[in-house]
Amino acid sequence: MSEDRTAEIVLSLEIDDAALADRLAALLGNVAGLRLAAPGEHAAATIIARDPRISPADIALTQRELDVLALMAEGASNKMIARQLGISVHTVKFHVGSLLDKLDATGRTDAVAHAARRGVIEL
Amino acid sequence: MSEDRTAEIVLSLEIDDAALADRLAALLGNVAGLRLAAPGEHAAATIIARDPRISPADIALTQRELDVLALMAEGASNKMIARQLGISVHTVKFHVGSLLDKLDATGRTDAVAHAARRGVIEL
DNA sequence: CCTGGTCCTGGCCACCCGGCCAGTTTCGCA
């Protein structure tokens, strides 16, 4: 294998908070067996800390809306969703309409993108 | 400020490679000033290492297809994309068709989801 | 020179989507 288990583990940092980044860099710089990545260098793992103020509001979606949303993210049509959930196409469209409303989206593609951005669903 | 610069930094791990996770946990466990998060505990930062085998192949998309894809991810309709790029709706549909083909998607929503999963676009 | 790839355009058509109207049941909460 190309993996050398004696090699240093290379870590890259993606941290919004500069103070936190400095503290982490200082701490990790003294640990034997791992190393911070040089700019552009491929890292085995990345340490991420995003500004939490960006995504505080998780939208209030009902269970059924979450079901529909998940299938939408899989690219399923209203008809397929209806079959999958054992409900009529009209009901699916009803839930999709609610989702477009709550997610402030103009269409199902936009809805999935918004939901993914806000962490409501995982792609 | 609410930040206590003497407190430990809490890190959580999201690593697909179990061996790598073990090595990192062992290394970081002995570092004074930081600590690994308990399950469910809020962490100041997250160490992420996704299985690279999942997204090795960045699909070969033409520049125009990337343009169309980006606008699709914004929820734009074919008509809006056409206006935005200064081309006809037919041409947009042509590129969308190519995208559906290359991304192995059944529809525009699926295409955006696949593209996001493979890192072709950023939501 | 000719082939292949990309980009562009047109028409046609079945189907899907989203918004509108209307109604039902079930449930928990005041």
Add this chain to the structure above:
DNA sequence: TGCGAAACTGGCCGGGTGGCCAGGACCAGG
């Protein structure tokens, strides 16, 4: 015991979507 929220269903319809056919222009490489 009402009352609203959630879930579900129906019909209707304009516009959007995706698949198919066809074509032309441009440019790099064989």
